[in-house]
Amino acid sequence: MAQKINFEQLNETLYHEQMENGLHVYVLPKKDFNKTYATFTTKYGSIDNQFTPLGKEEAIKVPDGIAHFLEHKMFEDEQGDVFQEFSKQGASANAFTTFTRTAYLFSSTDNVSENLETLIDFVQHPYFTEESVEKEKGIIGQEINMYDDNPDWRVFFGALENMYQNHPVKIDIAGTIPSISDITKDLLYTCYETFYHPSNMVLFVVGSVDPEQVVEQVKANQQQKEFKAPEEIERFFDDEPNEVAKEKQVIHMSVQTPKCVMAFKEVDPTRQGQELLERELAINILLDLMFGQSSKNYQELYDEGLIDESFSFDYSAEYGFGFTSIGGDTKKPEALQAKVKEMVESFKAEPLDQEAVERARKKKIGSFLKSLNSPEFIANQFTRYQFNDMNLFDVVSTLEQLSIETLTDVANEHFDFSRFTVCEVKPESFVEE
Amino acid sequence: MKEVQEHIVTINGMNVHIVPTDKYKTNTLVLLLKAPLSKDTVTKRAIIPHVLQSGTEKSPSRQQIRNRLDEMYGATLTVDVNKKGEHHVIAFRMDVTNEKFLNDSTPLTEQALALLAEVLLNPKVEGEGFESKIVEGEKRSLKQRIQSVVDDKMRYANVRLTEEMCKEEPFGLSVYGDEQAVDGVTASGLYEYYQQLLTEDAIDFYIVGDVDEKEIKDKVSQQFNFPKPRELAAQQHQMNHRDVKEEHVVFEKQDVKQGKLNIGFRTHTTFADQDYYALQLFNGLFGGFSHSKLFINVREKESLAYYAASRYESHKGILMVMSGIEFANYEKAVSIIKEQLDEMRKGSFTDGEIAQTKAVIKNQILETVDMPKGLVELLYHNEVSGTKREIKDWLAGIDSVTSEDIVGMANKIQLDTIYFLKGQEGE
Numbered sequence: 001m002a003q004k005i006n007f008e009q010l011n012e013t014l015y016h017e018q019m020e021n022g023l024h025v026y027v028l029p030k031k032d033f034n035k036t037y038a039t040f041t042t043k044y045g046s047i048d049n050q051f052t053p054l055g056k057e058e059a060i061k062v063p064d065g066i067a068h069f070l071e072h073k074m075f076e077d078e079q080g081d082v083f084q085e086f087s088k089q090g091a092s093a094n095a096f097t098t099f100t101r102t103a104y105l106f107s108s109t110d111n112v113s114e115n116l117e118t119l120i121d122f123v124q125h126p127y128f129t130e131e132s133v134e135k136e137k138g139i140i141g142q143e144i145n146m147y148d149d150n151p152d153w154r155v156f157f158g159a160l161e162n163m164y165q166n167h168p169v170k171i172d173i174a175g176t177i178p179s180i181s182d183i184t185k186d187l188l189y190t191c192y193e194t195f196y197h198p199s200n201m202v203l204f205v206v207g208s209v210d211p212e213q214v215v216e217q218v219k220a221n222q223q224q225k226e227f228k229a230p231e232e233i234e235r236f237f238d239d240e241p242n243e244v245a246k247e248k249q250v251i252h253m254s255v256q257t258p259k260c261v262m263a264f265k266e267v268d269p270t271r272q273g274q275e276l277l278e279r280e281l282a283i284n285i286l287l288d289l290m291f292g293q294s295s296k297n298y299q300e301l302y303d304e305g306l307i308d309e310s311f312s313f314d315y316s317a318e319y320g321f322g323f324t325s326i327g328g329d330t331k332k333p334e335a336l337q338a339k340v341k342e343m344v345e346s347f348k349a350e351p352l353d354q355e356a357v358e359r360a361r362k363k364k365i366g367s368f369l370k371s372l373n374s375p376e377f378i379a380n381q382f383t384r385y386q387f388n389d390m391n392l393f394d395v396v397s398t399l400e401q402l403s404i405e406t407l408t409d410v411a412n413e414h415f416d417f418s419r420f421t422v423c424e425v426k427p428e429s430f431v432e433e
Numbered sequence: 434m435k436e437v438q439e440h441i442v443t444i445n446g447m448n449v450h451i452v453p454t455d456k457y458k459t460n461t462l463v464l465l466l467k468a469p470l471s472k473d474t475v476t477k478r479a480i481i482p483h484v485l486q487s488g489t490e491k492s493p494s495r496q497q498i499r500n501r502l503d504e505m506y507g508a509t510l511t512v513d514v515n516k517k518g519e520h521h522v523i524a525f526r527m528d529v530t531n532e533k534f535l536n537d538s539t540p541l542t543e544q545a546l547a548l549l550a551e552v553l554l555n556p557k558v559e560g561e562g563f564e565s566k567i568v569e570g571e572k573r574s575l576k577q578r579i580q581s582v583v584d585d586k587m588r589y590a591n592v593r594l595t596e597e598m599c600k601e602e603p604f605g606l607s608v609y610g611d612e613q614a615v616d617g618v619t620a621s622g623l624y625e626y627y628q629q630l631l632t633e634d635a636i637d638f639y640i641v642g643d644v645d646e647k648e649i650k651d652k653v654s655q656q657f658n659f660p661k662p663r664e665l666a667a668q669q670h671q672m673n674h675r676d677v678k679e680e681h682v683v684f685e686k687q688d689v690k691q692g693k694l695n696i697g698f699r700t701h702t703t704f705a706d707q708d709y710y711a712l713q714l715f716n717g718l719f720g721g722f723s724h725s726k727l728f729i730n731v732r733e734k735e736s737l738a739y740y741a742a743s744r745y746e747s748h749k750g751i752l753m754v755m756s757g758i759e760f761a762n763y764e765k766a767v768s769i770i771k772e773q774l775d776e777m778r779k780g781s782f783t784d785g786e787i788a789q790t791k792a793v794i795k796n797q798i799l800e801t802v803d804m805p806k807g808l809v810e811l812l813y814h815n816e817v818s819g820t821k822r823e824i825k826d827w828l829a830g831i832d833s834v835t836s837e838d839i840v841g842m843a844n845k846i847q848l849d850t851i852y853f854l855k856g857q858e859g860e
Contacts, residue, residue: 087793092797110796136736139738254689256580331577367509370458
């Protein structure tokens with residue numbers, strides 16, 4: 001019997017079971033939904049480029065972009081293209097690679113158990129040939145070029161390059177055309193064997209399913225397969241100082257409106273579990289208080305023509321790196337930076353407005369509930385939380401408990417201009433008004 | 434699938450569509466204002482919803498409106514403008530948490546309804562017009578929005594193809610209007626047009642969620658008091674199908690690394706037509722999915738592109754192919770794409786592939802129904818096209834398509850314009 005976890009206020013029940021080989025399986029039934037969405041995720045992303053291969057003694061360094069390349073190649077097997085199999089069963093399949101995870105997924109309104117079987121089987125069956133690896137280099141080369149023409153992507157990665165001196169989070173997830181040229185089928189197998197062990201993976205199914213049946217199906221599937229005994233994966237990262245690598249970078253592109261991203265690099269980013277959850281939620285609330293659409297700062301920046309609706313902010317953190325980014329399109333990047341700095345400083349200098357904090361808290365709770373409408377959100381976020389030892393369903397209670405003292409401390413520690421950087425994208429001949 | 438219940442009533446000259454369901458944790462309000470696309474009004478219509486959400490009589494600034502939304506447990510209000518065939522549609526969308534899931538019994542949906550009515554009907558005014566500070570701010574934002582399309586190359590290529598292909602049709606107009614025309618917009622002129630829009634636009638109001646029908650109808654009729662009585666606007670559904678006399682080819686150069694190849698076809702078929710289902714099947718087999726001819730031949734076999742896909746506009750009947758390629762591969766990509774159309778015309782697809790495509794399309798429709806916004810989008814097709822196609826009819830329609838229907842559609846489709854955005858190198 002799978003373990004049952006009730007979230008009463010949310011009217012949700014989550015089922016969990018760990019398979020003998022270490023694989024965690026979660027099922028969240030959603031009555032009335034037509035759709036079932038499943039993700040099969042490995043804790044392996046673009047930053048995992050130095051590690052000891054399974055069963056080996058010595059650490060190796062692999063080419064940039066290999067986790068993403070591997071994601072592309074997983075869809076091919078002896079019979080051809082796995083996408084075909086899914087669409088024959090009426091499903092749409094996809095995959096994505098982030099800094100820390102690679103996820104494979106399908107969504108379908110019919111043939112759920114067939115699709116689930118296909119998902120598990122293809123991810124647990126690598127098949128690479130020299131020829132297909134070479135062919136993929138052309139496709140991924142075009143993917144890289146596409147992102148190279150995208151100013152939003154460039155300005156975001158520019159800010160990451162500014163922040164990080166050594167950490168691989170500063171490297172584009174897809175790598176570069178020269179780096180992917182070094183990828184071989186043998187290297188793909190090495191990465192696969194190390195990181196796609198069931199004990200390093202989570203399967204999450206959400207939708208109109210019977211949880212016990214799903215768990216039984218996965219169990220039967222896993223029992224037919226043999227896996228090596230799990231080993232702790234050794235990943236290596238060069239030391240990363242708290243200071244940013246560069247305070248500013250300007251990238252020239254042919255854009256009509258410049259883009260500007262300002263970022264704060266997280267200090268000692270090794271938090272996990274509840275500590276990380278609290279940190280994230282606190283920074284999110286602080287950002288909303290400072291620059292949310294209902295803040296006086298937003299109104300001021302908007303009225304002065306320094307921002308438009310593309311203006312946004314975000315905090316992202318995983319083990320080993322973390323940062324806040326703030327920015328968007330602006331006709332006056334210099335003026336915007338000056339103003340934002342001033343606003344952050346004066347925000348820190350004043351006591352927090354209790355009423356505004358309560359409002360921001362309410363808003364966060366509401367938008368969290370809203371996001372539970374989305375099977376994609378639940379599966380993707382739950383998995384990310386799980387990989388960081390946090391629980392998605394602790395969000396509301398953690399938000400309710402965040403104290404003014406915690407918020408004040410986090411504001412002073414995180415929004416520190418000694419770890420601040422700016423990246424701009426603008427045309428060569430740009431002159432600010 | 435659970436049947437979708439849509440109850441349509443006329444209240445104060447609006448079509449009010451109530452869809453009661455307890456499937457979601459939120460209630461959703463979508464207000465859609467539709468008028469013909471025209472050069473004279475397109476720019477004003479692109480600004481109006483942004484001005485309206487920037488201040489009401491009661492909450493005269495954007496910040497105050499946003500504060501009220503936050504108080505309502507982070508209710509969201511978004512506005513945008515869309516083209517639906519030759520119509521320009523202004524959309525206001527609100528999502529509000531169902532109070533059942535909160536330890537707080539504030540009537541959030543009622544508050545949301547009131548705020549939406551206020552935003553639409555009681556804007557902040559100054560003399561004979563909207564507040565000029567708000568209008569000036571929104572003119573600036575609209576210009577930036579128009580320019581940002583140029584910076585997003587995929588979108589830009591799409592917009593440029595549409596402009597080139599539909600030069601002489603309203604559909605060729607950009608949904609955000611014209612950058613030069615923005616300067617000519619005044620606070621009073623805009624207000625005058627706004628009053629006209631309130632009287633003349635066809636308004637559809639969707640309310641999806643865990644609501645009591647009777648109660649909601651009463652609230653809507655109390656809150657939505659139009660300044661002038663509204664007649665239920667006559668819906669126009671005429672569609673002019675242009676015949677293609679010759680293929681147009683347009684090249685443009687910019688400082689880009691990847692070429693954008695976009696090709697427009699006339700399908701002479703819209704949502705209102707019976708062979709719309711065949712068009713959906715055609716698109717699915719041709720370029721809609723990862724098992725389609727374009728994906729397999731342009732991407733998988735030749736490694737020419739990361740994406741190679743086709744999409745159609747349901748109310749204009751235009752189908753567009755889009756792909757990102759190396760500049761030097763232009764000829765090769767065009768000829769492969771044309772070959773795939775020929776293959777479709779010859780009927781080179783199997784019964785298995787047809788079944789596969791039907792399954793994926795039906796899956797897509799059912800998935801869309803799972804999201805309140807998607808559901809409204811599907812239901813609104815009926816209003817725009819003057820049809821009455823229920824979700825179950827749609828699914829059955831997809832099932833009924835035969836191989837001959839698809840070949841018929843492939844032969845009805847005509848290539849109109851090829852647009853290629855390429856780099857400046859080598860010049």
